[in-house]
Amino acid sequence: MKALRQIQKAMRRDRQFGLMHSARDMAPDVSHGELLYLEDLNLSFDGFKAIDDLSFYLEAGELRCVIGPNGAGKTTMMDIITGKTRPDSGSASFGLNIDLLELSESEIAEIGIGRKFQKPTVFECHRVIENLELAMAGDKRVFPTLFAKLTGEQRDRIDDVLGIIGLTEHAYRDAGALSHGQKQWLEIGMLLMQDPLLLLVDEPVAGMTHQEMDRTAELLRSLAGNHSVVVVEHDMEFVRAIAKRVTVLHRGRVLAEGTMDQIQNDPKVIEVYLGE
Amino acid sequence: MQLARILLLGWGLVALGPASAQGHAPREPAQAAPSFEQSLTQLLDPSFKVKSAAVDAIAAGGDERAPQALAALLSGRLFYRKSDRRVVYAERRTDGYRITDVLSGEPLGDAGRHHIKKIGINNKLRRQLRAAIAGLALDHVEPKVRLDAVRRMMSDPDPNLAPRLQARLDLEQDAAVREALEQTLAVTDLVSPDAKVRLAAVGALRGNLEPVVRNRLSTLREQDEYPEIKSAATQALADIERKLTLYAKAETLFFGLSLGSVLVLAAIGLAITFGVMGVINMAHGELIMLGAYTTYLVQQAMPNAGEYSLLVAIPAAFLVAGAFGVVIEQLVIRFLYGRPLETLLATFGVSLILQQLVRTTISAQNVAVENPVWMSGSLQINPALSLTYNRIYVILFTLLVFLGLLLILKRTTLGLQVRAVSQNRAMARAMGVRSARVDALTFGLGAGVAGVAGVALSQLTNVGPNMGQAYIIDAFMVVVFGGVGNLWGTLIGGLTLGVANKLLEPWAGAVLAKILVLVFIILFIQKRPRGLFPQRGRAAEG
Amino acid sequence: MGFIRALKGDTGGQIMLFLLGLVAIVVPILNLWVPASSPWYLSTYTVTLLGKYLTYALLAVAVDLVWGYLGILSLGHGAFFALGGYAMGMYLMRQIGERGVYGNPELPDFMVFLDWSELPWFWYGFDQFWFAALMVVLVPGLLAFVFGWLAFRSRVTGVYLSIITQALTYALMLAFFRNEMGFGGNNGLTDFKDILGFDLRSDGTRIGLFLASAAALALGYLACRFVVSSRLGRVAVAIRDAEARVRFLGYRVERVKLWIFSFSAALAGVAGALYVPQVGIINPGEFAPLNSIELVIWVAIGGRFTLYGAVLGAILVNYAKTYFTGVMPEAWLFALGGLFVLVTLLLPKGIVGLFARRKRSTAQPADVTP
Ligand SMILES: Nc1ncnc2c1ncn2[C@@H]1O[C@H](COP(=O)(O)OP(=O)(O)O)[C@@H](O)[C@H]1O
């Protein structure tokens, strides 16, 4: 029995290399209104429960903020959604139909989940414009990538995004030479190029000036509607500026959920978080 | 061993010869017989007949000095001094001989090649000597010597000597010797014309592992006229076979463990530098080589210490290799922390330099490292299983080194600091750990352990400039297989690979076995990229 | 043509290819048409030596492709090179035919010597050049593919990958040393007579092989340039620097690595195939782990992440090797060892890095390894 399961597992792994190219063509079924379902997730590291019976739902087109003290499990939750970490138990699905736990990171990216990391990671050896080009939605298989050429349309799209993230002048600089805040913007730009259905944004405004924060807030708000967005952020002002609904994570579980006002008046939240 | 076999060959003659006639009267000087001293002088007679009589007389005389004298005569170490015709033992020195008086045992100093003369013997005399020596051993006052003598006879017993053994059995007090005598007699009984005796003998020999027993039992099984004896022999043989396979397995396990110990020794220093510090030290094999060469140099420096030079070599090798390690760390590795692939290349360069250094300063050829006497020979558990001492020592030594390292890392301040630096360099530094010093010492420790491994390896393999290269890949395999950063992983990984290798060898051959183990590790790493005992946590995801 | 466009902006590569073309014209003239008495005459020995360097250069380019651009420090390329060499050696062996010592038309000498009565199945087809040529790329390529499929899928990276590629090389060496493997054991394959009907000892054939090596280097270089200047090349560099990030963009990192690694291995095989007829022998010593590491240092010395730096490094180091081992053999290992240490410590960008004006990249190859 065990052996059989092992074989099944191995076969599933093979899908990464399988001939079929299924993930690209999958679209999430949002007929119940929700885009993301996380249910009863559990994950422990050496006995430490980083995620504890976590359930989380996100509506299509919603912009949600997730807050919580350090170590609450926010980044880990994103890791689970994007396939970086597998939970010990529970389920995660994209729409009603796509089981995220079955897919690899790149497949998850292909079905339309994009992510900005807590620590900005851009390709430092590449120019800004090349970073955007790499992120651009399109056929990302090996041979099409080998022979890919930029069409005029794609070029325009890159220019648009350069404008949005304010890096037009820096388009031909190496990304490694950018300031921290610029790298944050570039990473957001890469997310835009990817044009995903769901954006997971981990602490986007760390290292930004107030003006930049305002622009980021505006950008994220403008994305909502066409896209679903989950933002993890510590900066309360920023959260208040963008979020309609806020989820508070604490010790790997959802402590409270509601509007910013509800949250701020929730005694539990005040105790563990705002009270600090 | 050789000697033992020769002794056996001679036994038949003893049984028939005059020596045996008086054999069962040990320690009783024969009345009319010539004294030991007289017989000894008779040996100088040019006639082999006279010599032969003298040998008999010495053997029969029961003098305490007899066995040594006879053995010396057999091995060509018995001489006489031309000036006073005194019989002496002579040990060869570089120029001439060192001689010792046979009668008094007192050293007589050195003698030139022309001052003494060897007492010559011929083949007949040689046979007679062997027989006589064996006979003496059978009546020796030490039970252990008697036991050895009987055991040797068992592997090629002659029915003719049965009376001689029986006579000894009647006198024998020691239980082990009695048992051995009975078994040997039972072997001779297997060819007895009396069926009852044969049947009893088969019963007595159940579970006896001597090859000769097996041979004779299978002859009985095929050829005996009585079916009961045939079936008894079949059963006894099955019994023996079962035991033999068991011991063969035990032996494979032992070989595997000893090979595994060598792997662990080679790898354990690497487990520190690679596992704890994240440095890929391709010069690790050369540090082992330096340890082996240190052993060689220590032996050269103290030619008379023989047995004990190894004990000096162990700390010396630790210091030499450790010092090289610290120098390498200071000159090269210090600049490359956090860039393991670069350390790989740079230390590979260091390894080439060290090899060539040894070639230019010492020799491009292999050097001869002596093995002390206590390392040679083997521990005979039973006829089917004997464990060579050098392997036993290697296993023990490996465990000692392992425990020592474990203690250092777990119990000392240095160990604490090492672990702190390896887990979080910045934090450790903030807490006041001088990480640069710790790095140098850690690397020195890893290198020193490699040197100690070199001492052990010098006893097992050839010592030459290339010896390090033979171990480096294996050592890395062990560390990677066991799980980087985990000493226990290295121990268990190394032993497992050693045993696996030896298990495969019988049907795959040595080279193919090794290839299979390599392929296995390659596949294993795919399955568990972090080895048997992976380090957990975010830090490990690096 | 895409290949030519691949050279855009690659000044070093343009210069290198120009010089290569020049050498390819001048060398045959100096060897074939200048009389042996002239000081301008180039001996056939030298031509062969140069040809050998060119095959090494191709090998170095293959290594740079995976190391400099993909961040995989392969210690297995010596093995891929040797496998290509063996495939060619098998063809050359079968061309000997009845001219062997034992005069057996079917079996190579060493098989007769081992009392084998028939050709092992894996020697079938090697009497055909086209088949051997196919195997030259297919065997190393497939081995790399299978190995890479296992390794990359399990995300074995960095040092671990280097160590297991080395284990692979070592295992292959041990295997090829065995007589039972059917590749001539210890002695390997040698005593070749001719290739495609041309006598291997004739000057003309030597020049032909030299030119073939030059052409292979040029084409191999262009192919690699084509890869690295494509979007796939940029993905490769991105993988080198931030593998996880590339995954989250939707690229199949494993497949990118797999294809580039296999391509590089096949290229190494071609280099080996051209090497063998020129040196006249292939034996298991070519699998020695030392070789694989040494060729990494060629690349490091020339300057990784430039491709033409690899060419430069391979030629320089091998010229130095020929020179040193002739003049003072003991010094060579000291020199090579010293090079390893000094280059990694002081010249992380290699010789090329000394000259290159920083045109655009702030990339520091020294920092790219994980
Ligand atoms: N790979 C890992 N190994 C061990 N512990 C981890 C790992 N990933 C996360 N954790 C632990 O899980 C907890 C949640 O971390 P994280 O999700 O990063 O919190 P945050 O809400 O600040 O983003 C932390 O205590 C962290 O130490």
Ligand SMILES: [Mg+2]
């Ligand atoms: Mg976080």
